[in-house]
Amino acid sequence: MDPILDIRNASIAYGQTVVVPELDLSVAPGEFIVLLGPSGCGKSTLLSAIAGLTDLAGGQIWIRGQNVTWAEPKDRGIGMVFQSYALYPRMTVEQNLSFGLKVGGTDKATIRRKVAETAGILQLEPLLKRRPADLSGGQRQRVAIGRALVRDVDVFLFDEPLSNLDAKLRGELRIEIKRLHEELQRTMVYVTHDQVEAMTLADRIVVMKDGHIQQVGTPAEVYGSPANLFVAGFVGSPPMNLLAGQLSGGELALGDGTRVTMTGYPLPEGAAGAAILGLRPEQLFPLEGALPEGACRLDARIDMAEELGPSTVLWCDIAGTRCCYSVPGRGAQAHGAELPLFFYPGAASLFDAQTGQRL
């Protein structure tokens, strides 16, 4: 399928400072893409360039097969939901929805029909006569989405729409956006620094750092097989356990001398040298009885337990590195207890210590 949004070799600069060096990204119709990265990674700048609010320094942006690099935002077929929602404060919800159409010269009957349609989809009918100040955060978000929806845009752009809200509301609105995407089946590009939002919303996550794309993949790929140490550390909470060691002949010698055989891990031919083993907290299991087939043993000394209710995170020392693993339910262990753990090397991650890239 042709991409609906195609970013070709785009670079963005503020004056002499290059914020985003040459970047390529294709988005399929209906896809939910999340641009994820720490602040200052260029994700919002990229979104603003897609919208046409920021000029490119080089490269092109194509939307639905048209080169819109020089087009005004309104001609690009995009709608944008801002962090502050940017609803027109003195207009009612209805006026907010219809303002763009009215100014664009759409006839009144069409405007009425489109506003009614949008209000129906977003369940805004009871709110049409209200002003933004009288709306809850969730209602404001729906109006902001509605404003893009009435204009029949191809691509919805979201600029950190949940970052101003408290944790509870954030969770609720996240679900609402997800439901909307499933209903509308529109292409959405969503910028966030919150990896939980990225994991739950995205069809594909684009992890960015310093303007460079680190990894593009489904949430499962990004979480399960991070492309490099940055992604491994940025995605996941608690973070991935990283154990340094020396790799030779398919065997990893950890700092304290523990030897781990990487059976089942797709190691490239002749990989050797300093390497880092990455293990998600839930990829470590307490060892009871015999070691299962294909598994590898590690010894841990328990340091502290955090009971979260449904699960418990146990902080421990493995081969001189502070690690954690999680067990379902209550799993309190005595401080200082020595405990054998195991993991499946086939599911783990292994990175080159020098380049940080996945092996």
Add this chain to the structure above:
Amino acid sequence: MTARPRAARGITREAEGPRPFRVEPGRIGLYLFLAVAAAFFILPLYVMLATSFKSLDEVRLAQIFALPHTLDISAWIAAWTSDCEPGQCFGISAGFWNSVKITVPSTAISVLLGAFVGYILSFWRPKGADTLFAIIVLAGFIPLQVFVYPVVRAFAWLNLYGTLSGIVLVHVIFSLPLTVLLFRNYYAAIPHDLFQAARIDGAGFLRIFWSLMLPMTGPMLVVAGILQFTGIWNDFLLGLVFAGRENLPMTVQLNNTVNVTFGEVRYNVNMAATLLTAAVPLAAYFVSGRWFVRGITAGAVKG
């Protein structure tokens, strides 16, 4: 979903990189407007400066926009030293020194008093503090004409009318609304916990003000100081009524000197005298820049 045709500007297959630079007519109009506006605002200052350096013969040519042929500073000297009022013969320098004598103590006292009262009203809030604040703020909105006659009577009775201390006191009193408002609002933004902590540490009424609050008030002291200084220097009404013949401030003297209705008008000297009167607050404005702006926006709430 079907592709809708979009024939919009800027959609071309070969577009790449930044939008091509175009000179927009709106932009040109914008700068044109700003230039005309700037000319309107600069014009009077320019005319004053140009005229003050002209000789009287040149002034008579009535070419106010023309630059002076030669830089003749005799008008400035005349304005400063020997511009004659009827009956009296001294230049604007007397008024200048009077203004200094009035403005400096009035500014210092009114700013410190405002800070002190603002401190009490913000932190200690004794009984009736809000009522007092309301009265003071409201008084700030009322034109001086409403108060001035009874105050003249009271000052005459106290033998303060027409004295230097009298005019300073009048300035301090009628500055109170502005300074109290500025400082009360400034202190309102300081966390009350800080005040509570100081009290728990055993600091008393005066110590908290002197050692804790006043050092934190630096920016507002500067802002209020500049605002008060220019305001008092530029005052005309209070100076005219209260200062007395010996202490007439520069603005009053300027008006008396310039608006004489007989004899030949020496416009170059008049302009020099006017510039000399405006020079001090203008210097304060150009030097302090943002502080001045902060002062008038903060003071604007009151008016």
Add this chain to the structure above:
Amino acid sequence: MKTSPRNGPPRFRHWPAALALSPVWAIALLLFVGTAGYTVYLSFTASRMMPVNEFVGFEHYIKLFGTRRWNTSLANMGILCVTYVLGCLVLGFLLAAALDRKVRFENTLRTIFLYPQAVSFVVTGLVWQWLMNPGLGIQAAVQGWGWESFTFDWTQHRGTAIYAVAIAGLWQGAGLTMILLLAGLRGIDHSLWQAARVEGIPLWRTYVSVILPELTPAIATAATLLFMGIVRTYDLIVAMTNGGPGSATELPAKFIMDNLFDRMNIGAATAGASVMLISVMAVIVPVLYIRALRKGGRKPV
């Protein structure tokens, strides 16, 4: 015992504060409330040269509104309310909006637009008196350039002199309005502009439909301020026209001062001052009240 919700301890412990505040109370009650009250009191007495206690009721008020000079000054105030206040708001808004469009030399331009705010009204009055002097000012200069029929002699005619005053006032007051509205513009959420651009709203339409409504509080503040400025305008008139030609540029503030100190008519002056007091209160009390209501518990700005 009632305790202050903010401070905790009972208020009687605040005696040093209360003591320190007592002179301020004296100033407020005697010099603000007291003098204003005495002014109102005098307006009901037969005072002319000197204050007397003989009560005459509304006599001075009836006379006052039969005085041509006073009525002219009220009419002039009305004219300035339209020309000066509206002029300052329009020019101030245009300047603020222009400076907000990411222009070069923004700081320099702002400094230029605002500097008249730093000079005395006396200076403003004198400068514009000269500029508008037909024999020496702008008119003469433009005629000297060859445009012989050019006239700009507003200060010389009864019908136009007050508009000349409005121009001088505009020169001094537009900068303040600009600064207030610029602060308002800078406080507007930047993404509102972007949202309008994404929707293809033309710039002028964004200003009219989105930005101006957002500026309403700043505009109201500026308008109140400008109105207060007119009410107290005295030195500008004294320096620029001295009320003339005839009484064409008289204003209430000047009328009162003249009657107090030159014409020795305390009754008329205090009656005028009382009218001024009441009209200012009528404007300002509701404004302050609404502002206090709007702010709710929030701290004053």
